Amino acid sequence: MKRNIIFFVFFLLAMGILFSLPEKQTDALSGSVRDAFVVQQTGLRRLREWFRAVFSDKFELLLENRRLRIQNEKLRNEIRGYQPLQEENQELRALLKLKADSGCQLLSAELIVHDVNGWWQMIRIDKGAADGVRPDLPVISPEGLLGQTVEVSQHTADVLLLTNPKLKVAGRIGRADIFGIVHGQGVNFQGGAGYRMDFMLKDAEVSRADEVVTSGLGGVYPAGLVIGYVENVQTDASGLFQCADINPAADFKALDIVFVVLPEKSQAAPDDKSGERRIAPERSRPGAGKRSTGGRP
Amino acid sequence: MSFAVMFLALVLGIIVEQAAPFSIYIGFAKPPVLICVVAYYALNPRPVSPAEQDGRLGQAGRTSPAPLLSAAFIGGILSDSVTGLPLGISSVIFAVAGVAMHHYRDKVFSGKSVTNVVFGATLGLSMPLAINAALLFFGQSALARPETPYCLQPGILILKIIGSAVMGALLFPVIHFLLERLELLIGTRLPDPARPVRQGEGVLRRFYDDLNPDNRP
Numbered sequence: 001m002k003r004n005i006i007f008f009v010f011f012l013l014a015m016g017i018l019f020s021l022p023e024k025q026t027d028a029l030s031g032s033v034r035d036a037f038v039v040q041q042t043g044l045r046r047l048r049e050w051f052r053a054v055f056s057d058k059f060e061l062l063l064e065n066r067r068l069r070i071q072n073e074k075l076r077n078e079i080r081g082y083q084p085l086q087e088e089n090q091e092l093r094a095l096l097k098l099k100a101d102s103g104c105q106l107l108s109a110e111l112i113v114h115d116v117n118g119w120w121q122m123i124r125i126d127k128g129a130a131d132g133v134r135p136d137l138p139v140i141s142p143e144g145l146l147g148q149t150v151e152v153s154q155h156t157a158d159v160l161l162l163t164n165p166k167l168k169v170a171g172r173i174g175r176a177d178i179f180g181i182v183h184g185q186g187v188n189f190q191g192g193a194g195y196r197m198d199f200m201l202k203d204a205e206v207s208r209a210d211e212v213v214t215s216g217l218g219g220v221y222p223a224g225l226v227i228g229y230v231e232n233v234q235t236d237a238s239g240l241f242q243c244a245d246i247n248p249a250a251d252f253k254a255l256d257i258v259f260v261v262l263p264e265k266s267q268a269a270p271d272d273k274s275g276e277r278r279i280a281p282e283r284s285r286p287g288a289g290k291r292s293t294g295g296r297p
Numbered sequence: 298m299s300f301a302v303m304f305l306a307l308v309l310g311i312i313v314e315q316a317a318p319f320s321i322y323i324g325f326a327k328p329p330v331l332i333c334v335v336a337y338y339a340l341n342p343r344p345v346s347p348a349e350q351d352g353r354l355g356q357a358g359r360t361s362p363a364p365l366l367s368a369a370f371i372g373g374i375l376s377d378s379v380t381g382l383p384l385g386i387s388s389v390i391f392a393v394a395g396v397a398m399h400h401y402r403d404k405v406f407s408g409k410s411v412t413n414v415v416f417g418a419t420l421g422l423s424m425p426l427a428i429n430a431a432l433l434f435f436g437q438s439a440l441a442r443p444e445t446p447y448c449l450q451p452g453i454l455i456l457k458i459i460g461s462a463v464m465g466a467l468l469f470p471v472i473h474f475l476l477e478r479l480e481l482l483i484g485t486r487l488p489d490p491a492r493p494v495r496q497g498e499g500v501l502r503r504f505y506d507d508l509n510p511d512n513r514p
Binding site: 003004007008010011014015018019021026029030031033034037040041044045048113114115116117118119120122150151158160164165166167186187189 | 311312315316319321324325326327361362363366369370374375377378379380381382384385388389392428432445446447448450452453457
């Protein structure tokens, strides 16, 4: 009996120490445990993909390949169309002696865990502090904004998705300078996700299918990242502002490769040259979000 | 050796938990593998020493809570680290659930498989509730982390509780059987006296006993 009590006292003591550890220490401890499981998690994911590839119809792959080639050609044409505009923009900037955009880098990362804990919407990617990732960096998919990094270990990073109601982003209706706060609304029973944009001016003209982009205010997200598209607009409970339901631009069900937006080149991973490409974050200027978004509503 | 088996079971458990597919229809519940491993140690307490297990030393049948508490502590840390929950929450829940199971193990049902199904379902049912309560409490306090991104969605929580209970009921008998077989094979656990020892069981234990003359009966 006495021996049992000693064991319980030891357990309580260990728990007390664990709870009283500083946040930095607990982060280091959990980070090292997470890093230890990266290989297994990546391996299991590869295995799952291999099974899917083996048992899926190859005809589907051929069709996808054809579709991607067509899309690739279209995008190349589109880029060719932008080239004169870019040159003109550079000339005008030089004339006005404007400072060039600092530029951001996109670090490609692979998803290793789709739903980390089942309690809040979080994914885990295979890039961490060793690759230049740190907390509070935006993460995007080719379609649009996904969320931001929260917990970062040496070789992994947890990304809190924008579907989580606690994550808030300063948004702007791309067509006009209408600002608001975008936040997630959790997941519905069909597994779909949605956002809500609050605090838009009451007399602002917002219509269905308007593109919502990040405003760049707040410092975390660069301006111009596509968040979603307006589904419907109504006056909020106070009657002072408008709010809108937003359809996410990103497809959260089909995530595979994502991109971490690194703020400066010096913070990027030195060894990840293949997965990087430069983007120029847009400033909060009228018409910044007018670009095409690839056939979304 | 017993500790090595427990650690292996916990590590495999967390890998399975993380790799398991999820669905909205079960509220994104993960299979409660780790709590099932802890529950195994709660229902099958270890004798204080191997010699006592054979009734050769001291009071035969005296059990130690060390494996249960170790499994709860290590399992909790592994789970919280990998799932991103505030560190320590799962350890406390695992330990409380384990001690409760240990206390009531002889008082609920006599049938072993039925006991395992019922205990598995109860664990599955209580885990999401306990974690939810802990997140609501710890999430707002500075004890674990200043702020967790947890928001209560009652509909999802109900689905999660049902899903987790079903998975617990299905998983626990399987995990119990697998761990029992593994321990019998290695020899960290002795078979029931009424059952003859099967071929291959206890090979490592016999090897260990041969190396240490003190352990020979």
